[in-house]
Amino acid sequence: MSVxxxxxxxxxxxxxxxxxxxxxxxxxxxxxGEIHAIMGPNGSGKSTLAYAIAGHPRYNVTGGTITLDGEDxxxxxxxxxxxxxxxxxxxxxxxxxxxxxxNFLRTAKTAVSGEAPKIRQWVGDVREAMDALRMDPAFxxxxxxEGFSGGEKxxxxxxxxxxxxxxxxxxxxxxxxxxxxxxRVVSEGVNRVHxxxxxxxxxxxxxxxxxxxxxxxxxxxxxxxxxxxRGGKDLAVRLEDEGYDRFLKAGV
Ligand code: ADP
Ligand code: MG
Ligand code: MG
Numbered sequence: 001m002s003v004x005x006x007x008x009x010x011x012x013x014x015x016x017x018x019x020x021x022x023x024x025x026x027x028x029x030x031x032x033g034e035i036h037a038i039m040g041p042n043g044s045g046k047s048t049l050a051y052a053i054a055g056h057p058r059y060n061v062t063g064g065t066i067t068l069d070g071e072d073x074x075x076x077x078x079x080x081x082x083x084x085x086x087x088x089x090x091x092x093x094x095x096x097x098x099x100x101x102x103n104f105l106r107t108a109k110t111a112v113s114g115e116a117p118k119i120r121q122w123v124g125d126v127r128e129a130m131d132a133l134r135m136d137p138a139f140x141x142x143x144x145x146e147g148f149s150g151g152e153k154x155x156x157x158x159x160x161x162x163x164x165x166x167x168x169x170x171x172x173x174x175x176x177x178x179x180x181x182x183x184r185v186v187s188e189g190v191n192r193v194h195x196x197x198x199x200x201x202x203x204x205x206x207x208x209x210x211x212x213x214x215x216x217x218x219x220x221x222x223x224x225x226x227x228x229x230r231g232g233k234d235l236a237v238r239l240e241d242e243g244y245d246r247f248l249k250a251g252v
Pocket of ligand 2: 033034035217
């Protein structure tokens with residue numbers, strides 16, 4: 001069993017107007033096999049939290065700690081974090097011109113596991129994962145995310161997750177912009193890896209819709225760089241009815 005522990009995390013970014021604090025003390029503990037949903041209005045710092053966990057250089061950690069089984073994650077490079085079992089599905093996946101999906105996946109797998117995957121097994125694994133995500137095998141020869149639709153980009157993120165087999169995945173609005181069919185396929189992918197690998201999931205979302213397919217054990221409401229309220233999945237149901245107004249008006 002693994003534990004990802006975030007304590008009193010403070011993160012700021014450099015802007016033209018100077019340094020701006022975005023995360024103002026976040027506490028969060030995720031264990032293997034747990035699904036945590038982070039819900040909150042736009043601009044509340046959800047993606048900042050995701051990037052801070054993944055180690056994006058633009059986000060300066062000014063206080064607090066992130067540990068994985070007691071190891072200091074903040075001391076690790078982006079590569080080391082991936083090797084340690086952390087995975088981020090980005091809200092806005094980036095295009096990588098000149099790099100095919102196939103090459104990207106094999107390179108990432110080699111980097112994360114420390115050795116090149118056995119080719120025959122690997123080819124089968126990729127095909128199976130793409131099949132499960134209803135992705136056309138022809139995507140393997142396309143450049144990563146280049147000309148992909150929103151839904152195709154999100155499927156491609158989940159494809160990486162299926163093949164890299166992380167111990168913790170941060171999914172940043174993987175649901176946004178998906179139609180119902182794509183949402184179901186992507187959710188099934190998350191549930192599959194969750195079941196098979198005891199994946200711990202940090203599911204960042206603005207909407208409750210995805211929580212009909214992926215059942216959270218815990219829900220955290222994120223407002224203005226902090227967790228404003230915590231609960232079980234019933235909290236998500238309440239948010240669906242009430243929205244975030246209550247939290248915004250309270251000025252938390
Ligand atoms: P969320 O994902 O909850 O919508 P973000 O983490 O993306 O929120 O953003 C939190 C706040 O930080 C917002 O006010 C946003 O404008 C600001 N912010 C985030 N990234 C940047 C950036 N690279 N440059 C300037 N402001 C940023
Ligand atoms: Mg579970
Ligand atoms: Mg965001």
